[in-house]
Amino acid sequence: MIEFSLQKKLHAANGNMHLDVHYKLREGAFIGVYGPSGSGKTSLLRMLAGFLTPDAGYIKVGNDYWFQHATGSSMPPQKRSIGFVFQDYALFPNMTVKENLYYALDKQTQPAIADELLALVELEQFAHRKIQTLSGGQKQRVALARALVRKPQLLLLDEPLSALDTDLRERLQSLIYSLHKQFNLTTILVSHDIGEIARMADEILFIKEGKIARHGKTADVFSATNTGNKIAATVIHTTPETLQILIGKDIITIPVTLAQGALPEKGSTVYLDFESLHISPEK
């Protein structure tokens, strides 16, 4: 069980914002963190990792406290059992792929894990290539492998795929999900992409102005109660021609011409009215 209660005064664009979140996650959970820009998602991950000191609260992992304000104790980031991947890779560009992984090893870990991970992310043939010669997707696979060399308990992912194109994103989502299962990780993923979160997370934290506004299963967080002939859905993505919506865990793309009225915003709830729905068999 990982439990945290974290408070921190942050300096937002329009004045101070008090971040205050309390949550318990079971081991093996995949949590998706979603919320508007500036709501405190990255700050939350940085506090869990030990890069940002909370003003008050605690982080309890099993029986250990990684942070406890009351006793003044704070474990340094390198002692916390975490792996993290951020959008900008944070790899050493002049080192090779293998050197980046070896750098992250600690004394207790056998170097063989680095080779095993390179095989899992299908980068064995790139082991001796310099990071700067790799594509974005390849860099992110190195970052993932590096995050896992110490076999962390907690994997923190902050928008790891947002710089990649849709096709690559979907492939890396599958890779992340299978590594999460295989390594028995507890994973927290921050993403602006509701579809990405719906595909991978079992639980969602919806953060607004530093507080948990909603949490729970995907369908509960993203869809309000369905009433009568109406089914609630969440808008994931809009293009001039299509509207992508999420109903429960299903993502549906519909032509804009079928949606009446002004195009709803991404993240907003819409209702599909089935009162006049007529289903006819194909002729």
Ligand SMILES: Nc1ncnc2c1ncn2[C@@H]1O[C@H](COP(=O)(O)OP(=O)(O)OP(=O)(O)O)[C@@H](O)[C@H]1O
């Ligand atoms: N070390 C800090 N001290 C004080 N305020 C901070 C600190 N780091 C970030 N902030 C402020 O806290 C607010 C929340 O930032 P944060 O990066 O956590 O939001 P976010 O939800 O991850 O946003 P985005 O989705 O745009 O990445 C911002 O207004 C930011 O300027």
